[in-house]
Amino acid sequence: MLEVRRFQNEDGGFFGLEADIGFPLSTVLSTCHALHLLQEVGAGADEPIVQRALDYLCESYDQHLHVWPIIPPHDNSQPHAPWWNYSDKFSTNFGGFVDNPRPDVLACLLAFPSGKTQRLIAQVTADTIEQLRRGTDKAEMNGLICYLRLYRAPNLPAALKTELDRVLPSAINVAVERDPKEWSGYKLRPLEVAPDADSHWRPMLAADVEHNLDYLIQNQNSDGSWDPFWNWGGAFPDAWESAKLKWRAVLTLANLRTLRSYGRIEL
Secondary structure, three states, X not given: OHHHHOOEOOOOOEOOOOOOEOOOOOEHHHHHHHHHHHHHOOOOOOOHHHHHHHHHHHHHOEOOOOEOOOOOOOOOOOOEOHHHOOXXXXXXXXXXXXXXXXXXXXXXXXXXXXXXXXXXXXXXXXXXXXXXHXXXXXXXXXXXXXXXXXXXXXXXXXXXXXXXXHHHHHHHHHHEOOOHHHOOOOOEOHHHHXXXXXXXXXXXXXXXXXXXXXXXXXXXXXXXXXXXXXXXXXXXHHHHHHHHHHHHHHHHHHHHHHHHHOOOOOO
C-alpha cells in the first residue's frame, strides 16, 4: 500500500500507473488502476488513501454528461502515446467516455462502498443499465474490458448483473480475436477475457484460451519477459523505451500469474 501511495497527488487522484502516460497530472485511468491494486491487497474503504481517491472521483464526475473524462486536458508537450493526444475531438474519440472508463469507475466505487458515493453509485448504475440495454456489440475493445471488470466487482446490483449477463456473451463473441496469427496486433485476446482459470467466461472460450496459453509460452522472450504488442509510432522515442520496460514488467507479471492459474507453470 505504501508503494501505491507514492503515486497519489494532492487532489487524491493518481498518476504514473499507466505507462503510456508520462505526465504527472492525476487521471481517472490511473486512479482506477490504483483502486484495483488496493482492492487486491485487501485495503478497506475507510483507508485514507482510498477515501482521498474516492473524493477525486466524485470531483472528476461530469454531472451533466454522467461520465468521467478518462484523462484531463493537457498540452501534449509531455511524453505520452499518440492515442492520449488531447484535442477538441478527444471525448468523441473515446465514445464520450460512456463505455470507457465509466463501467470501470463504477467497479471501483462498488468495491469500496462509502456513504459519500451512495447516490453517485445509484445514478451511474442506472445510466450503465440504460447503456447496456442499447447494446455493447459496438463497444471498443477497452470499453468491453471495462464492462468485464465491472462484472467481477463486489456488491454488483442484481439488475446490473442481469443486463451484463444478457449483453456480454454476444459482445465477447463479436470482439474476441480467435486467430493466433492476429494476436501479434492490437486485438482482444481470449486471455484478456478469461485471465484466470476460474473466470466466468472461460467455458465459452475454452479451446481459444488453451491456444492463447500455448501462444504465450511460445512467444516468451529468452530472458523470460514478454514485450508489449503495441508502440508509440515514433512519438517521444526516449520516453517510449522507458515505457516499454515498464510494460514489459506489467505484462510479464500478468502472464506469469495467468499461466500459474491455468496450471501451465508452478511458482
